[in-house]
Amino acid sequence: MKQLTATGDYIYTYAYTNDEKNLCQLEMRSFFEKDTSSKIIKSGVAIDPSRSPFIKERVEVLLEGDSLQEILRQSAEVDMDQLTFKVIFLKINGLTEQDQVDYSGKRNVEREIGSAITGEADVHHPDVTFGLIPFEGRWYFGRYLQSEPVWFKHMKKPREYSTALSTRVARAVANIAVPQPKGIKAIDPCCGIGTVLVEALSMGIDIVGRDMNPLVVDGSRENIAHFGLTGEVALGPIAEVEAIYDVAIIDMPYNLYTHATPADQLGILKAAYPITEKLVVVTIETMDHMIKEAGFAITDRCIAKKGLFLREIVVCQKAV
Template sequence: MGRQAVREDVARLNPRYDLNSSPTTYIYPFASHESERELCLMEQRALFGQASEGAAYLESPLRLPPNRSPFVQLRLDVLFAAPTLAELSELASLLDLEGLSFKVRYLKCGRRQTYEGEREAERRIGARIRGIAEMRGPDVTFGLLAREEDWVLGISRVAEPVWLAHKEKPNNYSTGLTTAVARALVNIAVPAAEGKRVIDPCCGMGNVLIEALSMGIDIVGRDINPVAVRGARSNLRHFGYDETELVEIGDLNELEGAYDAAIVDLPYNLCSMLLAEERRRMLSSVGRIAPRAVIVSTEPLEREFAGAGLDVTDYCTVAKGHFIRQVWVVRREI
């Protein structure tokens, strides 16, 4: 058994599982700025079918890549749970890493402990694991979590914030979506992304496109503004994507084809000057090309949704300084 195999699926070292099994429970610690808290919860509802609400983590049977969400800090692949730390220590003694290195990290998203208490808990668990203790660059990192009623030990898989690298690009709008918000919108639009076709018909400089493409999602962008299209193509090219087929000039109201979902960040300056009937026409066009959509606007659109034959299934706001966006998840009326 090689080191890479251990890093990818150390859970099989747990003797309660056979060699082909995986953990049945995963814990996802979340962190978000207050201005994006509602968006974080909306993304959780879309991805997991539940929200953590007041808790700092979410437990789910779903196994998602830890870097899927901009708000997930890591994924804990649960190996053992026990009522007390002493009982968890006994279970940890069953782990044999066959000479590989490891460390135990106390997760602060659970019950609060003193600094000394956290280190003592790490030492107690680490002393029972058969392997080489290594604080820097270990082969395996175990996460230790104190929940309200018990203790949990699992494999800690830290999220790589790939979206941070997307902040620096050749072209940006000052009011454009942040990379974190853009990534969350993609997750909300297509939580089960495999096999889905997605469109961003008002793509601007391509922030949503870049986040979706970095997750392997099949997406295309359109925009009526040729300056935006040039900027989006430049940004896509900057990150190594073939922009020629991904972004084209196109009017939302004239688009053809069928997509599984749409992500629409309505143009602010244009939308603020549109009459309600014109906004309704745009939203009707969204419903025509996709049965599900995430709509972003600085203006209330509830009346326009009703007139366009769209039902609202979720709603939140997200702030960027004093700039407030409203986010709706809508579906085409059946």
């Protein structure tokens, strides 16, 4: 195969409901330092699409041009050698009118580019899949990678309770807390049955859990093991943590197993101050004043909706 040099850009497509939009955009900002109301974003940041519960697919850009003809001309120089390939014209909802192409037009474009490339096409089991997409008046062509809904496999756990975060929200929270896992140490000191831990560990995030309730600690350990993951879950309050972490995720206790009073909540936040620089708080009630009193400054936030049930996700840094 003639070596195509990646441009360094990636195009991601998204799928989310109206209730999930704010959470998705906060995850976007965490990954890419920007968001968009459209369901497509271009960035120089490489993210495995399977990490996000909202990303559908990714194109690693190899060719780009102002017109489809430019892409056809460039793709004619591609020689796949012994590798089979196929070309997919991405189906995107919410493209601007200038970027929209109907179904038959897409199939024709796929065939044209497939014919231009030197090599054997295989629509069923290709060695390489290429993606083509128009975006903001330009055309992009590159290696295509579809998201795998890993989080979906975690929905049925051996140990559950009704007020736990959904797997989708938990996965997004883990990404918001740790967008780039390399070298990052995280802690979930009020981990409950481990919904966030399971998602974070499945993405290779270095995270430990903790809870002061022995029932949920046992449940968390069982859930982690059930999915073939390995992670430490300690028994005890956050106040007993001595190690230092880059980020802490605190889903404030409010369920039938562990209900935290306002004094307890403030105590949890204050106990987080000496052990982390970054804090992500998940709460069903606004606690900006407590966060400030504990020594943190809010840097970003969103509301995660599930019908009438609202959760606030608040990103904080230790105040200077």
